[in-house]
Amino acid sequence: MKAFIPTWDPAEPVVLADVPEPVPRPDEVLVKVEAFSVNRGETFKLERPAPGDRPGKDIAGRVVRPAADGSGPSGVVRVVGHPMAGGWAEYAAVPSGALAVLPDSVSAVRGAALPLAGLTxxxxxxxxxxxxxxxxxxxxxxxxxxxxxxxxxxxxxxxxxxxxxxxxxxxxxxxxxxxxxxxxxxxxxxxxxxxxxxxxxxxxxxxxxxxxxxxxxxxxxxxxxxxxxxxxxxxxxxxxxxxxxxFHYLDADTGLGDDLAVLVRLTAEGRLHPEIGRVADWADTATVLTDLRDRRIRGKAVLTLP
Structure with missing residues (x-):
């Protein structure tokens, strides 16, 4: 499959490459990614990536393989997810406890804008x-x-x-x-x-x-x-x-999936409005990252896959 990997080049911090499709653990679902968002903090980490780093924490897409242990969605449904890595790709393995179902009224673009910023x-x-x-x-x-x-x-x-x-x-x-x-x-x-x-x-x-x-x-x-x-x-x-x-957003008494569900519900009810400063094709990910790093984008930046 195709996925973005770090380049160690500030002018073009990521490049699209062929990588193995993820093999989900028993408590993970495999998601076909339709959109992902990038965060300014992630641009800083790309300045000194570790070998083998696969960036990407905010995704929306469709479950194509449920978790083997029976947790999480059991069918092919639309979801928003918060994996700790590997989201800027065609497919992502996401812990079943770190995703929420997306209703038809919330687009993949708006869903992808929710996880890291919304959870924080x-x-x-x-x-x-x-x-x-x-x-x-x-x-x-x-x-x-x-x-x-x-x-x-x-x-x-x-x-x-x-x-x-x-x-x-x-x-x-x-x-x-x-x-x-x-x-x-x-x-x-x-x-x-x-x-x-x-x-x-x-x-x-x-x-x-x-x-x-x-x-x-x-x-x-x-x-x-x-x-x-x-x-x-x-x-x-x-x-x-x-x-x-x-404060660190991962130090919480509630589950990621539960809180993602809250954010999705508020968005679906029109009580929370993801502020999206740019939507672009994922081919433009490197440019979007540098623009976000240099403060040329306000709000969230979302990339969409074909």
């Missing part, structure tokens, strides 16, 4: 706790995660301030429920009960200073790709009893 947003907001009536500051809001966080948090009753340098993206985030748009975290007025910080670098201490008493900052990304320096003496002089928490 859903689990991030669960980590933040009840948001009814709480003030939330979200940095790096222009990306795929930011759009989902904004819409879900606003629907949960939060007053969201979204940070984005892009005026057009800011207008869209306001449509999704953001109460206020600022173009620099330094312009956020605060104080905020919850800060969701995805930028790192110089932005994190600025965002931290805007916490309310007993507020929580959840650090879930490092988009700036520069080290963070925190003055803990200044922190102790700041908001009383504040909390700084690290």
């Amino acid at each position: 947003a859903l689990r991030l907001l669960r980590a933040a706790g009840s948001l009814i009536g709480r003030r939330v500051l979200l940095t790096g809001a222009s990306g795929g995660v930011g759009h989902y966080v904004t819409e879900l948090a606003a629907a949960s009753g939060a007053e969201v301030t979204a940070v984005t340098r892009d005026a057009e993206r800011g207008a869209r985030l306001a449509e999704l429920g953001a109460a206020e748009i600022v173009h620099d975290v330094a312009d956020a007025r605060g104080p905020y009960d919850v800060v969701l910080e995805s930028t790192g670098g110089a932005a994190l201490p600025v965002a931290l200073a805007r916490l309310a008493r007993r507020g929580t900052l959840i650090w879930f990304g490092q988009a700036a790709r520069t080290p963070v320096t925190l003055d803990f003496f200044g922190f102790f002089d700041g908001p009383e009893s504040a909390v700084v928490r690290h």
Whole structure:
């Protein structure tokens, strides 16, 4: 079959190659991939790939071989899946617990845009706790995660301030429920009960200073790709009893498949809107990856297979 493999060349980070079709484990299903999405974090990993790496975590397609152990879908059905690798290919082996059935009302393109960004947003907001009536500051809001966080948090009753340098993206985030748009975290007025910080670098201490008493900052990304320096003496002089928490989306008490099903249901009901900045044929994957890495795409990027 055909699949994308790393090249170690920043100008063309992947190339289409012939590879063996995956052999599913007993608890995996074989999916014929119809669409996959790429994430900016994956572009960073492609800068230093390990030998044998097969990228790709977000897919949508059709089950062509059910799991041998009887778990997961038993027939040929449309699904969205979140394998840990190997998704940028004609076929992917996906653990039966890491997929959800797609209804006819949700296209493969929209389904493929859900897994990594949607799971991150859903689990991030669960980590933040009840948001009814709480003030939330979200940095790096222009990306795929930011759009989902904004819409879900606003629907949960939060007053969201979204940070984005892009005026057009800011207008869209306001449509999704953001109460206020600022173009620099330094312009956020605060104080905020919850800060969701995805930028790192110089932005994190600025965002931290805007916490309310007993507020929580959840650090879930490092988009700036520069080290963070925190003055803990200044922190102790700041908001009383504040909390700084690290977050990783795979550290959750719920299953991937269960949470994917939640995201699919919300999308089918028109309560969650995948923000897709580009849809292209999978032949253009290398170009899309460099454009996403260099911030020429806002929202999700989805590639479709013939």
